[in-house]
Amino acid sequence: MNNPTRKKTSIYLKLFLITTFVGLLFVTFLSPSTYNLGPFMVELRLQLLDHGLTTVDISPVGEISARTHLPPVKLLIDLESMDLDQLSDIIATAPQEELVEEIESQVYSIIRSFVTKLLVLSVIGGFVGAIIGGFRTPKYLLTGVGFAVLVTGILMAMTFGTYDIMAFENPEFDGALQAFPWMMGVVEDSLRALDDVSAQLQALSENLFTFFQRIEELQGFDFIEGEYQILHISDIHNNPASYDLVDRMVASFGIDMIIDTGDITDYGSPIEAELASEVSRLPVPYVLIPGNHDSPQVIQRLREIDNVYVVEDQAILEILDFKIAGIADPASESTAMEVPSEEVLDDYAKRLAETVEESGEQPDIIGAHHPHIARQLELAPTILTGHTHLPEVEIVENDDPILVSNAGTTGAAGIRGIEAGGDIPYSLVVLHFNADKQPIAADLIKVRHLESGYRVERFVVEEYLR
Template sequence: MITSSKSEFFFSVLMAIAGAVLLISLFGHMQFNIEALQFRVSAQISEKGYTVVELPPLGTVRAHTHNAPLSLSVRLENIDLQSIQRFLNHNTGRDEIIQQSKTVLRQVAAVFIAKLLALALLGGVTGVFITRKGSPPKYIAGALAGMILAGGLLAATYFTYDSSAFRNPQYSGVLRMAPWMVNLAQETFGKIELLGENLSIIAENLNQIYERVDSLQPIGNETEEFKILHISDLHNNPAGMDFVLQVAGLFGADMIIDTGDITDFGTPLETVLLEQLNHIDIPYFFIPGNHDAPAITEKMEQIPNVTVVKGLVEKYGLTFYGVPDPSSTTSAVTPPDLSTIPRLTRQVQESIDQLGPEKVDIALLHNDKMARSLAGYVPVILFGHNHRMEIHQQGGSILINAGTSGAAGLRGLQTKQIPYSVVLLHFHPGETGKKRLVAADTISVSNLEQGFTLNRIRFDIPPEPD
């Protein structure tokens, strides 16, 4: 009889522990905010003690931080862009941000621990209740078993926790392909302001060289001239954006054409960087690239003077035909399947043919392979994607790749090998009055120490012998 009572008691304790584990797994989570960022923290019983940071849609960062069989997860749930903008406008210092975040995290940790202990207590009581043989001593024992389980796990997590494990974490999703982001945040963001200042000086010097080139290689009546600044692949570089806007102003560009990848991951957070475009006073044509998700396209459509070109658009007597990158319709940061390029290109070729001969003056694309396949169909083809500036003629078409106007984005801040590059296109009225491309100025800032190059290519005169 004593043995039977002990068995029932131990069974009740076992069910209490199971109940505590179940309730912690089902309800062991809570939401909290740090300024404009909303997070969700959760705890799960697991074989190993991992801490997981989830950053949708980029992926996860995971590290084996403690010995207790408890997995902790922190997920970025939402970003309030308006709050971020207000926060940035207040110019809050880095130390103040860190201190505020630590205060919030301590408060969240205290509340979360209390919730887990309460869930464990309730789970222990629930486990005993399920046995249908509960009695006050058993309920008390169940509650204590649940509390001891949760308290033990939390104590073991606290005393064995090693945050340095994140120096060598495991990545998944897009982050698995970009571990450079961790070092980037620590080492290169401080360079942006200096980059902006240096690029501003370079732009001024470029303008002086440009005026000399104009005097040495004049290309007709300036009053009839129409200038388009072709840029591409800014990849979230605010210094690159400032450089582009300054060059457009100094060189008197009448419009800007951006052939895609203005962002890196196409997330809503990156739309904050597009606020710089609110200050432009000339038309800005944009073709989404494979890094520009629907959220980016939607934001661009809301900015004054910005036109997202999808199909046929007429402006200033020129007819443009825009082909957004196929990958820009999803949130996945991937280039289009190469096997689909021929089919997509045929569709574009058929669409241009249906518009009639010489209807389209300039084709705007992001993908370089699709652009080259359109040679012979359109007089001028502008594109980007591969970060290599080039100009060549093929099949009666002039193909122009602006390279990367943001020096491959924030990644470029870690190297001096990738240049900032833009192309200034000069159009003059032809014999029929229709604007035609007569010259292109390639501008490349090799790096901030070695300077820049500016080269003029003429299309209205035969090329000089080598």
């Protein structure tokens, strides 16, 4: 090869390398794009020189990945939000074939838009690369742009040409999902079961009401009608059937207020916050004391609902003349879901005691998600807690008796409980109060197997009945 030819080849090779490199940099760092996919808001972005993966980020739960294509390109999909109302409407009204066709059409539209954006970025990157490399004549500028577009186009053609969506049948998990490879199946299986579960729970709550209507006829059970009835629930963990059960209990037993001692969600994600917003349909005040599986996003979403009151540690809430003191679980300040150390729990118990002392008021009810906090504070006649998933009611015989209620798990440990089919009962406590806001009785209700009914235990505070 003679010198002029070698020199020309060297110039074009340098132009190719510079413009391709800069073009791909533009494509990588400026690729993030947000799209509406039906009820979902997703961000799509691209990383080069990576394995042929597609990664779906469900923050803060973790990531699901699959090897879907051949080129060294990683597609990242971030699920930013979901409109549950729109999703429900689509599922309820759209025929399946039309729904699939509509989703396919939207996906193809998103791919075309995304690829077009990447090609435009490669044009800009190729142009900038040529300028940086000192190639400023129209001929070299156009050639540099052509190189960048060609390489980007080939990568995209190979990526989407070899794309295999069925690779997600064998996904890889990361983050919190790494410990739960069953998640892909549990959602589908659990949601299939929810209609049956909800119907059975509603029937059981009606049977319970009938049971209590006839309770005075049963030997060994005193008929007690309180001035106020409060429903204590806890640890729903995303189980939608729980809201149907709670709704029926409210209607059947004349419940005046609901107090939830936390863990209404599993991971505290924004999507779960929308699921938890189902409490808006309950017709009575709903008091939430956040647990370690809740998060700032969940708390903020629930604050926006008219009938919801969030108890933290700033002040004593007064609802229906009840003075309620409580403190959010330390872990609810983030999405970490960690169980705090005893030292941290002791500190929170001290903070709550100081809040009560500084208020100068005697609370009627004290609540905390973790029993380690709640059991340290014998500052009210009624103490509510959760966390352990072990339903329990205890009467502490002091000079002034104290009723301690742990509602267990009103969600039977969540949708995972439905999938596992384990022996975790749905549980809740109906609290009866006299006119002085003192607890006179508590009915601990456990539904262990939907097909076999329920178990009720009554605890009476004799001192407050006099």
